[in-house]
Each structure stands twice: as C-alpha cells, then as structure tokens.
Amino acid sequence: MSESVIQSSRPPAIVLVEPQLGENVGTAARAMANFGLHDLRIVNPREGWPNERARAAASRADHVIDHVQVFPSVEAAIADLGLVYATTARQRELAKDVAGPREAAVKLLELGQSGPVGVLFGRERSGLTNDEVALADAILTLPVEPTFSSLNIAQAVLVIAYEWRLALLGGEASGLPLVGPTEEDLAPKGEVIRMFEHLEGALDEVDFFRPAEKRPHMVRALRTLLLRARLNDQEVRTLRGVVAALERRPTRPRRQHVSADEPGGDEGSR
Amino acid sequence: MSESVIQSSRPPAIVLVEPQLGENVGTAARAMANFGLHDLRIVNPREGWPNERARAAASRADHVIDHVQVFPSVEAAIADLGLVYATTARQRELAKDVAGPREAAVKLLELGQSGPVGVLFGRERSGLTNDEVALADAILTLPVEPTFSSLNIAQAVLVIAYEWRLALLGGEASGLPLVGPTEEDLAPKGEVIRMFEHLEGALDEVDFFRPAEKRPHMVRALRTLLLRARLNDQEVRTLRGVVAALERRPTRPRRQHVSADEPGGDEGSR
Numbered sequence: 401m402s403e404s405v406i407q408s409s410r411p412p413a414i415v416l417v418e419p420q421l422g423e424n425v426g427t428a429a430r431a432m433a434n435f436g437l438h439d440l441r442i443v444n445p446r447e448g449w450p451n452e453r454a455r456a457a458a459s460r461a462d463h464v465i466d467h468v469q470v471f472p473s474v475e476a477a478i479a480d481l482g483l484v485y486a487t488t489a490r491q492r493e494l495a496k497d498v499a500g501p502r503e504a505a506v507k508l509l510e511l512g513q514s515g516p517v518g519v520l521f522g523r524e525r526s527g528l529t530n531d532e533v534a535l536a537d538a539i540l541t542l543p544v545e546p547t548f549s550s551l552n553i554a555q556a557v558l559v560i561a562y563e564w565r566l567a568l569l570g571g572e573a574s575g576l577p578l579v580g581p582t583e584e585d586l587a588p589k590g591e592v593i594r595m596f597e598h599l600e601g602a603l604d605e606v607d608f609f610r611p612a613e614k615r616p617h618m619v620r621a622l623r624t625l626l627l628r629a630r631l632n633d634q635e636v637r638t639l640r641g642v643v644a645a646l647e648r649r650p651t652r653p654r655r656q657h658v659s660a661d662e663p664g665g666d667e668g669s670r
Numbered sequence: 671m672s673e674s675v676i677q678s679s680r681p682p683a684i685v686l687v688e689p690q691l692g693e694n695v696g697t698a699a700r701a702m703a704n705f706g707l708h709d710l711r712i713v714n715p716r717e718g719w720p721n722e723r724a725r726a727a728a729s730r731a732d733h734v735i736d737h738v739q740v741f742p743s744v745e746a747a748i749a750d751l752g753l754v755y756a757t758t759a760r761q762r763e764l765a766k767d768v769a770g771p772r773e774a775a776v777k778l779l780e781l782g783q784s785g786p787v788g789v790l791f792g793r794e795r796s797g798l799t800n801d802e803v804a805l806a807d808a809i810l811t812l813p814v815e816p817t818f819s820s821l822n823i824a825q826a827v828l829v830i831a832y833e834w835r836l837a838l839l840g841g842e843a844s845g846l847p848l849v850g851p852t853e854e855d856l857a858p859k860g861e862v863i864r865m866f867e868h869l870e871g872a873l874d875e876v877d878f879f880r881p882a883e884k885r886p887h888m889v890r891a892l893r894t895l896l897l898r899a900r901l902n903d904q905e906v907r908t909l910r911g912v913v914a915a916l917e918r919r920p921t922r923p924r925r926q927h928v929s930a931d932e933p934g935g936d937e938g939s940r
Contacts, residue, residue: 431825436815459820495902502836542832543839545706550729555701555828562812562829566772569813599912608915621908629899638891642869645878646916 412508412564413439413518414557415477417532420524422447426457426465427554428521433461435561436568439516441469441477474520474532479590483507483517486528486536487556489549494530494624497538504540505563514585519560521553534620535589537627585632595636595643596623602647682778682834683709683788684827685747687802690794692717696727696735697824698791703731705831706838709786711739711747744790744802753777753787756798756806757826759819764800767808774810775833789830791823857906865906865913866893872917 414432419425419442429440442449449470458465471477478484485504499507508517520536522528533539542559544551551559600609600619609615631639684702689695689712699710712719719740728735741747748754755774769777778787790806792798803809812829814821821829870879870889879885901909 430820433818434814434821434825436818461818461820463818495905500836501832543835544704545835548703548706548731548733550700550731551704555704555825558825558828559832562771562832565813565815566770602916603912606915606918608912618908621905622912625899625901625905625908629895631895635891635895638888638895642873642878642892643916645876646872646913648876 409509409512409568410516411437411439412512412560413441413481413516414561415441415443415474415518415520416445416553417443417474417477417520417528418446418523419553420446422451422453423457424524424553425451425468426454426459426461427552428557429454429458429461429464429468431554431558432561433458433464434558435565437561437564438464438467439518440464440467441471441518443471443474443477445470474535475590475593478518478520478535479588479593480516481518481589482515482586483511484520484536484589485518485538485540486520486533487522487540487542487560488527488533489541489544489551490527494533494539494620496533496536496624496628499538499540500543501540501560501563502567504538505560505567508564509567511586515588521556524553530620531616534623534627535593537586537630587631587633587636591633591636592627592631595640596626598640599643602643605647679779679782679838680786681707681709682782682830683711683748683751683786684831685711685713685744685788685790686715686823687713687744687747687790687798688716688793689823690716692721692723693727694794694823695721695738696724696729696731697822698827699724699728699731699734699738701824701828702831703728703734704828705835707831707834708734708737709788710734710737711741711788713741713744713747715740744805748788748790748805750786751788752785753781753808754790754806755788755808755810756790756803757792757810757812757830758797758803759811759814759821760797764803764809766803766806769808769810770813771810771830771833772837774808775830775837778834779837791826794823855902857901857903861903861906862897862901865910866896868910869913872913875917 414428414437416425416428422445425440425442425445432438432440445451447453449468450465455462455465469477485499485508504519508519511517519540520528520532522532540560542551542556596619599622603609609618626639629635684698684707686695686698692715695710695712695715702708702710715721717723719738720735725732725735739747755769755778774789778789781787789810790798790802792802810830812821812826866889869892873879879888896909899905
C-alpha cells in the first residue's frame with residue numbers, strides 16, 4: 401500500500417448502541433479524537449441527544465460531538481457502511497470470524513479507502529444482542545486478562561482507535577494477511593438488511609420458521625451464513641432476484657407479460 | 671521467544687508521578703488490571719493514600735489498589751527497576767531514544783524476564799519534568815493526532831498495558847478465542863453441489879436464468895458467492911430447507927398435515 405493511498409482512507413465510524421450515560425459518549429468521543437476518528441453515531445441514547453454531560457466529558461472534542469448522528473436502530477446506523485465489526489467481550493455461538501484490534505484495524509484502514517466502514521459497541525452492562533452481532537461481518541474481541549475483564553466503552557474505543565491510527569502510520573502491521581479482493585466492494589449494510597428482510601418475509605409466508613420460538617435463532621443463523629459470503633452490490637441484487645423468483649413461483653401458468661419484461665436478476669416487485 | 675520464557679516475564683511497574691486526583695489513580699489501576707498488570711506505584715499523590723475515590727474508580731481492581739506502593743520521589747520509586755521508559759506527550763531536547771508503545775512493549779516484555787521494569791507517567795497538567803525524564807532509559811510517545819492531543823493518564827496506561835499483553839500473547843492470533851468457521855467442518859462438496867443443483871433446478875422452473883445463454887455465467891456467480899460463505903453441514907441443510915420452502919409456496923391453502931409434520935429446516939420432498 402502506498403502512503404498516498406492510505407492517507408485517503410476514511411476513519412471508521414464508531415457506533416454506540418443505546419449508551420446509558422452521556423458521559424460515556426463524551427469519553428468515547430475524546431478517545432476517538434486523540435487518534436483522528438470523528439464519525440460518531442449513537443443508537444437510542446438513553447439520556448437523549450444533545451447531551452451536555454457528553455460534551456463536558458469529551459474534553460474539547462467538539463468537532464466530534466457537534467457531528468454526532470443519532471439513529472433509531474442499528475440497522476439505520478450502519479445502512480451506509482460496508483465492513484462492520486461487532487465488539488463483544490464474551491463468546492458467541494455465531495459462526496463469524498473473530499479478529500483482534502490489530503487485524504481489524506488493518507482491514508478497516510484498507511476498506512475505508514473505498515467507502516465508509518465501522519465498529520459497533522454495545523450497552524454498558526449488557527453489550528450487543530445476538531441479533532445486533534448478527535448484522536456485522538465479523539466479531540472484534542479485545543485480548544483482556546480473563547480473570548479481570550472490565551473495559552468500559554471509551555477504553556474499548558480507545559484501543560481500536562489507537563490501532564487504526566497505528567495502521568494509518570504504517571505501524572508494524574504490514575506482516576498481516578491482507579483482505580480478499582471481494583471485501584473491497586462490500587454492499588452497504590442497508591442493502592444487505594433489506595435483502596434479509598425480503599428473504600425472511602418470503603419464508604414467513606410459507607411458514608418456514610417453525611416452531612415460532614425458534615425464529616430468532618433461525619434468522620440469526622441465516623444472516624450469519626449469508627454475511628460470511630461478504631456480498632457485493634451485484635450479489636445482493638442477485639440473491640434478492642433468487643428470492644423474488646422463488647416466492648412468486650406460479651402454480652398457475654406464468655403471466656407472460658411479466659416474465660418478458662423482467663430480467664432474472666431483478667429485485668422483484670414486493 | 672518460547673512461550674515458557676514469556677510466561678515468566680514480570681509485567682512492568684506503572685509509576686504515576688504526583689497524580690492530582692485519586693480517581694485517575696483508580697482508572698489507571700482498572701486499565702492495568704484489564705491487561706494483566708498489577709504493580710502500581712505512586713510518587714507523592716496530592717490527595718494522599720489510601721484514597722477511597724481511587725478504589726471506587728478502580729472498579730474492583732482491588733488486587734492492584736491493595737498493593738499500591740507510595741514513594742517520596744521518582745528516584746525512590748524506580749530504584750529497583752531495570753529498563754524504565756518516561757511517557758511524554760511533547761518533544762524533549764533530551765538526547766534519548768524514543769519508542770512507540772509497540773516497540774516499548776516488546777522490550778519491556780523481554781527485559782521483564784530478568785528483573786522488574788517500568789514506565790513513568792507525569793502529572794495531569796504538566797507531565798514529567800526534564801529531570802524526571804532524564805532518569806529514564808528512553809522516551810515513550812503515543813502516536814496521537816497532532817491537532818487533538820488530550821490523552822489522560824488512564825488512557826495512556828491502557829494503551830501501553832494493551833501492547834504489553836499483546837506482546838505477551840505473541841501477537842494476537844494466539845491469545846484470542848477463535849470461534850469462527852474453520853475449514854475443518856466444511857460440508858463435503860457433494861452435499862454442497864446437491865444444494866446447488868436443488869437451487870438451480872428450482873430457479874429453472876421459474877425461468878430465472880434468462881437469457882438462456884447467460885445461464886452458465888449466472889450459475890457460476892451464484893455458486894461462487896455461496897461457496898465463499900464456507901458452509902458446514904447444518905448450513906447446507908438450512909439452505910436446502912429455504913429453497914424447498916420457497917419453491918413449494920402455495921397459492922392455494924397449505925395442506926395442514928404436511929406443515930404440522932415437517933420441521934422448517936428440512937430439505938422438503940422434491
């Protein structure tokens with residue numbers, strides 16, 4: 401990677417999911433600013449927004465606080481992002497790749513050259529739900545001491561922001577395996593989520609998720625396996641076309657004027 | 671370095687010089703504990719010692735707080751230490767080696783095998799004096815963003831403790847729990863190919879592959895994106911269940927005895 405290319409990489413968005421205290425938003429903003437990150441997004445902050453305690457705790461990182469974006473859901477907060485990591489402290493049953501901060505930073509730096517990328521952080525006490533983790537491409541875990549694991553949000557943000565900056569500066573990260581070519585044009589998460597919802601809606605209509613109490617688990621498993629494919633825009637459209645084609649499969653003769661006008665890879669008309 | 675040698679390296683002492691607030695001592699202790707450091711030393715704490723605000727801010731890092739040593743001078747605090755780094759934020763005129771946290775962590779780990787080593791941190795507002803820096807073997811500087819440099823003591827301690835732990839773990843691969851899919855439980859290709867043929871047959875029936883001459887290309891694209899997900903047996907069965915469910919989507923009322931007997935993830939009965 402040449403230096404000029406790296407200089408154009410967009411710092412990752414930091415997405416805080418339902419933070420309880422404005423102070424934690426502020427200390428996270430300060431941690432970001434120290435290492436050159438500025439895109440801070442919050443999902444449903446419990447104390448509302450704007451928040452003066454956040455600004456006070458940010459210790460003059462006003463350029464971050466002033467541009468915070470607030471979203472009603474994780475899906476909305478990551479809709480424009482390509483590569484997304486979910487930060488988790490404990491083991492998950494989800495079959496996702498797991499990276500440490502150093503490896504994740506290298507990937508975020510690389511893929512940040514072609515579009516926005518980001519990292520999810522969960523609630524102070526309970527972290528991210530399994531459904532939220534399932535929306536991410538991979539899991540990011542910090543190598544804390546197993547017998548004392550008590551990182552707060554700002555500390556986790558700090559370590560990741562530090563590693564991102566070190567990668568930007570050319571650190572010692574050059575020995576790490578680089579990402580595959582397909583990750584460079586990951587589809588925005590909003591498109592992927594719409595594809596998920598399309599598929600799950602079609603499966604609901606045929607009563608696929610049975611028994612009903614297993615639906616959340618089955619949805620997570622499907623999302624996880626499809627996210628592992630690291631789909632690009634075209635591939636997301638292809639899969640939507642597959643679902644649309646299958647779900648409108650006629651038992652009566654197919655209406656010819658419909659099939660003649662629509663190419664097979666289209667999204668359909670739900 | 672072999673693993674057995676590394677395991678015997680003593681974590682570096684963290685030396686806080688004249689911290690103003692007990693809370694900062696506590697948050698530094700918490701940062702240390704997260705990454706396995708425990709030797710905390712304080713030179714002339716302004717609020718005295720012991721300090722209940724320090725304990726509260728340490729968030730259960732009592733094993734660090736309980737063993738804090740207080741010294742009247744930097745000289746006394748580092749008397750038993752070999753390699754000592756002085757953390758500074760700004761340039762110094764001193765002709766000393768300057769290291770980043772990663773390089774310093776590797777040296778602290780190596781030399782920690784033969785005796786105690788440590789890192790000096792200065793006062794909240796004014797840092798270390800030149801005389802204090804002069805006592806250290808080398809300078810440690812964090813790669814903060816020049817236009818916004820506002821790391822507090824606990825944040826600086828956190829980054830160095832994190833790097834020390836990462837060095838201990840030999841880079842991050844060995845220290846992290848790997849729960850992602852491995853190549854060991856990839857589904858046999860025969861199962862994967864049968865799933866492909868099932869899907870493609872269903873799509874043929876709804877005339878998905880149009881125009882016909884593009885079918886080979888479209889099939890390859892679909893197979894490629896699904897193979898990238900590195901599916902295991904269970905996931906292949908799940909996808910076959912999805913295809914089976916979608917292709918038999920009824921436009922007439924569903925036959926109840928069928929839906930009651932079949933679990934959703936089944937392959938269906940083509």
